Amino acid sequence: MAFFKAKEEQVSLKLLVNTETNKVLFAEAEKDFVDILCSFLTLPLGTIASLLQKESNMGPVTIGCLNKLYRSVENLRLLPSNNSSEDYCRTLKINIDDTQPTKYFMCSKFNDYNYRYHHYLTTGTNKLYCSFGNRLNRSVSLAQLCNGFVKDAATFIVTDNLTVLPHSMDHTLFGLINNLGMQSTSLVKEMTVNVTKKKVLDLLKCSLLSKTPLTDLFLGMKPSIASSRILPYDIKNVIDGGIYITVKLVVRKSSNTILFAQGGQDFADLIIRFLTFPLGGVLRKLEGNSSLGSIDGLYKSITNLNEDNYFKCKEARNRLLTLSVLHYYCNYRFDARNKRIFDAMLFKRDDEDRSNDGNFRKMKLVNTISSMGSPYGQVNRPEMYVVTDDLVVEPLLSPISSLYLLNRFEIPLSDLKEQVVVIGMKESLSILKAALTSTSALTNGLRHLLTKVKAEE
Numbered sequence: 387m388a389f390f391k392a393k394e395e396q397v398s399l400k401l402l403v404n405t406e407t408n409k410v411l412f413a414e415a416e417k418d419f420v421d422i423l424c425s426f427l428t429l430p431l432g433t434i435a436s437l438l439q440k441e442s443n444m445g446p447v448t449i450g451c452l453n454k455l456y457r458s459v460e461n462l463r464l465l466p467s468n469n470s471s472e473d474y475c476r477t478l479k480i481n482i483d484d485t486q487p488t489k490y491f492m493c494s495k496f497n498d499y500n501y502r503y504h505h506y507l508t509t510g511t512n513k514l515y516c517s518f519g520n521r522l523n524r525s526v527s528l529a530q531l532c533n534g535f536v537k538d539a540a541t542f543i544v545t546d547n548l549t550v551l552p553h554s555m556d557h558t559l560f561g562l563i564n565n566l567g568m569q570s571t572s573l574v575k576e577m578t579v580n581v582t583k584k585k586v587l588d589l590l591k592c593s594l595l596s597k598t599p600l601t602d603l604f605l606g607m608k609p610s611i612a613s614s615r616i617l618p619y620d621i622k623n624v625i626d627g628g629i630y631i632t633v634k635l636v637v638r639k640s641s642n643t644i645l646f647a648q649g650g651q652d653f654a655d656l657i658i659r660f661l662t663f664p665l666g667g668v669l670r671k672l673e674g675n676s677s678l679g680s681i682d683g684l685y686k687s688i689t690n691l692n693e694d695n696y697f698k699c700k701e702a703r704n705r706l707l708t709l710s711v712l713h714y715y716c717n718y719r720f721d722a723r724n725k726r727i728f729d730a731m732l733f734k735r736d737d738e739d740r741s742n743d744g745n746f747r748k749m750k751l752v753n754t755i756s757s758m759g760s761p762y763g764q765v766n767r768p769e770m771y772v773v774t775d776d777l778v779v780e781p782l783l784s785p786i787s788s789l790y791l792l793n794r795f796e797i798p799l800s801d802l803k804e805q806v807v808v809i810g811m812k813e814s815l816s817i818l819k820a821a822l823t824s825t826s827a828l829t830n831g832l833r834h835l836l837t838k839v840k841a842e843e
């Protein structure tokens with residue numbers, strides 16, 4: 387219990403406002419604020435969904451199917467591990483991600499016998515064994531690769547739609563104001579605001595919904611939610627990711643919409659795994675076209691910043707782009723005489739970052755799934771699942787239980803048909819994209835697979 391209330395952290399931000407239109411032209415921001423914007427891209431979709439449910443100044447908001455997916459998975463107690471970028475975000479001045487830092491454990495002692503177990507790492511539990519009598523119970527901490535994302539001394543310009551530009555010869559006040567179509571500076575006023583944690587949560591919500599988040603947030607307007615179009619995902623360049631998941635779709639003939647899809651654990655896990663994808667990695671997969679509020683511009687501008695000039699370290703920029711599983715590296719000093727390790731530190735490294743030298747040992751993460759605490763236990767998870775068009779995931783316990791499901795929709799059987807489809811990488815990305823901006827993720831994501839029903843005579 388705290389006996390005094392700690393002073394709330396805040397980040398100050400200088401805004402340039404057009405007094406005629408009452409809109410923010412741009413903000414002058416320093417590291418603290420830009421790091422917060424960067425951190426949005428590192429948040430896994432599941433974390434975003436849980437943050438959106440929270441009250442801030444704005445009340446809860448909904449993004450596509452994410453909230454429903456999150457809640458259904460929470461009810462099933464199948465929430466996947468929230469391995470966000472804790473190592474970077476811990477150093478943020480204001481961090482809205484309240485999830486508990488992950489606990490990591492490695493083998494308690496090292497010797498020649500269990501050398502091959504050195505590389506095991508576990509999260510959440512310290513009850514597993516590397517080898518007889520040697521538990522995975524040595525707590526290791528995640529090392530900070532660098533302090534936040536952007537350099538301390540850098541100054542940035544952030545436009546109302548969250549485009550982040552470096553303050554440089556290319557972006558002078560004159561040029562910016564000219565660009566924004568203003569004839570004179572007499573209508574421009576400067577304003578300094580304090581950004582608190584609540585405001586940061588508001589900002590996250592606005593950034594996902596609005597094209598003018600700074601105006602919405604600081605000049606007290608409601609977020610203008612541009613209704614995003616669902617563009618069919620252009621699937622040309624998708625490499626075959628080795629995903630082949632067969633599912634059975636239940637389609638409503640009259641509207642050619644999918645009511646739900648029935649599949650096995652692989653299908654449920656494919657959908658549940660969406661929640662583990664960090665926003666930046668999703669944007670990369672979708673080539674910057676998520677259609678979410680101002681996120682696409684934020685993503686593009688941040689990834690366009692020159693790595694050497696503006697980022698603290700190479701890994702910081704890479705982290706914003708990662709979707710793939712990160713590898714852990716452990717750096718430790720081994721006391722050969724006493725056969726023990728000390729100073730163990732854990733690093734996260736990108737798949738693509740090949741710059742690791744011999745000092746880093748590759749760690750294999752074991753049992754991430756079993757630490758999820760499924761009520762069914764690991765072995766007895768249901769075999770069959772139903773996923774509705776808006777991505778509610780439910781176990782299908784028996785054939786008869788699908789009757790209740792069908793009844794829920796109150797659609798005559800004559801209007802329904804079943805269709806078996808195979809979901810590959812391209813389909814899974816397409817569902818993911820539709821899930822961000824629509825409440826019909828399956829119908830929009832799998833439209834190209836739906837066989838046309840001929841108008842009946």
Ligand SMILES: *[C@@H]1O[C@H](CO)[C@@H](O)[C@H](O)[C@H]1NC(C)=O
Nearest residue numbers: 466467468484485486488757
């Ligand atoms: C994920 O975060 C939630 C909320 O802080 C926490 O209860 C849960 O244990 C975390 N999951 C894992 C696998 O760390």
Ligand SMILES: *[C@@H]1O[C@H](CO)[C@@H](O)[C@H](O)[C@H]1NC(C)=O
Nearest residue numbers: 494519520521522523524525
């Ligand atoms: C780890 O487990 C081993 C074997 O059960 C035990 O001897 C040791 O005391 C444990 N260490 C810690 C830090 O709990």
Ligand SMILES: *[C@@H]1O[C@H](CO)[C@@H](O)[C@H](O)[C@H]1NC(C)=O
Nearest residue numbers: 396397398577578579580581
């Ligand atoms: C921002 O915070 C500082 C320091 O707490 C305070 O002096 C200042 O008045 C605040 N500004 C606004 C606009 O609230």
Ligand SMILES: *[C@@H]1O[C@H](CO)[C@@H](O)[C@H](O)[C@H]1NC(C)=O
Nearest residue numbers: 618619620621672673674675
């Ligand atoms: C993203 O949008 C751009 C322009 O709007 C378009 O050229 C490109 O094909 C789109 N990419 C994807 C993957 O949809």
Ligand SMILES: *[C@@H]1O[C@H](CO)[C@@H](O)[C@H](O)[C@H]1NC(C)=O
Nearest residue numbers: 545546547548549566682683
């Ligand atoms: C963001 O706003 C700036 C300035 O108004 C404009 O030039 C730019 O095209 C906008 N970016 C996006 C992605 O809409």
Ligand SMILES: *[C@@H]1O[C@H](CO)[C@@H](O)[C@H](O)[C@H]1NC(C)=O
Nearest residue numbers: 466467469662711712751754
């Ligand atoms: C993150 O969680 C996913 C899903 O549980 C898991 O597959 C992956 O290995 C984890 N990655 C890290 C770096 O913990």
